[in-house]
Amino acid sequence: xxxxxxxxxxxxxxxxxxxxxxxxxxxxxxxxxxxxxxxxxxxxxxxxxxxxxxxxxxxxxxxxxxxxxxxxxxxxxxxxxxxxxxxxxxxxxxxxxxxxxxxxxxxxxxxxxxxxxxxxxxxxxxxxxxxxxxxxxxxxxxxxxxxxxxxxxxxxxxx
Amino acid sequence: xxxxxxxxxxxxxxxxxxxxxxxxxxxxxxxxxxxxxxxxxxxxxxxxxxxxxxxxxxxxxxxxxxxxxxxxxxxxxxxxxxxxxxxxxxxxxxxxxxxxxxxxxxxxxxxxxxxxxxxxxxxxxxxxxxxxxxxxxxxxxxxxxxxxxxxxxxxxxxx
DNA sequence: TTCTAAATTGAATATGATTATCACTGTTAA
DNA sequence: TTAACAGTGATAATCATATTCAATTTAGAA
Numbered sequence: 001x002x003x004x005x006x007x008x009x010x011x012x013x014x015x016x017x018x019x020x021x022x023x024x025x026x027x028x029x030x031x032x033x034x035x036x037x038x039x040x041x042x043x044x045x046x047x048x049x050x051x052x053x054x055x056x057x058x059x060x061x062x063x064x065x066x067x068x069x070x071x072x073x074x075x076x077x078x079x080x081x082x083x084x085x086x087x088x089x090x091x092x093x094x095x096x097x098x099x100x101x102x103x104x105x106x107x108x109x110x111x112x113x114x115x116x117x118x119x120x121x122x123x124x125x126x127x128x129x130x131x132x133x134x135x136x137x138x139x140x141x142x143x144x145x146x147x148x149x150x151x152x153x154x155x156x157x158x159x
Numbered sequence: 160x161x162x163x164x165x166x167x168x169x170x171x172x173x174x175x176x177x178x179x180x181x182x183x184x185x186x187x188x189x190x191x192x193x194x195x196x197x198x199x200x201x202x203x204x205x206x207x208x209x210x211x212x213x214x215x216x217x218x219x220x221x222x223x224x225x226x227x228x229x230x231x232x233x234x235x236x237x238x239x240x241x242x243x244x245x246x247x248x249x250x251x252x253x254x255x256x257x258x259x260x261x262x263x264x265x266x267x268x269x270x271x272x273x274x275x276x277x278x279x280x281x282x283x284x285x286x287x288x289x290x291x292x293x294x295x296x297x298x299x300x301x302x303x304x305x306x307x308x309x310x311x312x313x314x315x316x317x318x
Numbered sequence: 319t320t321c322t323a324a325a326t327t328g329a330a331t332a333t334g335a336t337t338a339t340c341a342c343t344g345t346t347a348a
Numbered sequence: 349t350t351a352a353c354a355g356t357g358a359t360a361a362t363c364a365t366a367t368t369c370a371a372t373t374t375a376g377a378a
Contacts, residue, residue, distance in 0.1 A: 130260060130297040131296045215328090
């Protein structure tokens, strides 16, 4: 953790930005909640717990800054809010997401599934790929099981 | 064109919605601008040309409705607005996009590039894929050429 | 056709996320 | 020390989208 903060600090400095206490607190929240896909508001509430004096505007500014530096990726799952997702250290590409249309859960896939597809796009469309966004919409493992269980008990009145 | 409108009409009727003049005008605009990725505001302005009495709220409602019926896909390229893209007739999956980070142009790929990847996701992650969103960010053919031209003329003062 | 209930509309307003403004503070470097 | 200046928090402004509501239109029933 400290190592990653140190690294982000260097990234900031390299563009003559500072790692202020507010920015550090924000980064720590992102690191501690790496699994989640927090909105700016979510981040704000979590940062407030450690640094109650921080303002919402600062959180937005920090997230925007981290986004420019490619420390986080700004993503959008179609609800009205942007979410911020830490990029894995050294990751060249954005990771993929599995969004469940039943329960709304979001799972991440770190593996790069698109190597071949990107080559195809570069070759066939002459498009020089720099990054990608891939999201699958469907039904997660848990909801699939629930669906099976529900249909199995069909006919036996349970309520 | 008429054929496609007829088909959308049937889809609406099957859920007991009506193809009102306002909805028809909106659909026509979408059909006539199939190449583009129009925002709600864009659609509104274009529909106004044929049906000046239409309200913005109606356009939003219509686009939302068409989105539910999977006639259009609501997409988001990271600027603050949703864009609406007609789904090709009979297309099971959403098509892909190539977004140029230089000039902002958006190209579409109709081919389904993800057959293999989806099988992998279903097998390895147990996730039942219903749809996907895939966008590549990079540099389009035109901007690549311009970059080459610019670097070639480097040193010769041209202005 | 006439009637009726439900669907749809436009205008206006409300909402909610994000951005801009601005006065103030802390930091840096001469 | 002081003079920039980056960074901050509170607040107001913006902008896309959703909602409300009274008026209108529509598809069938009678």
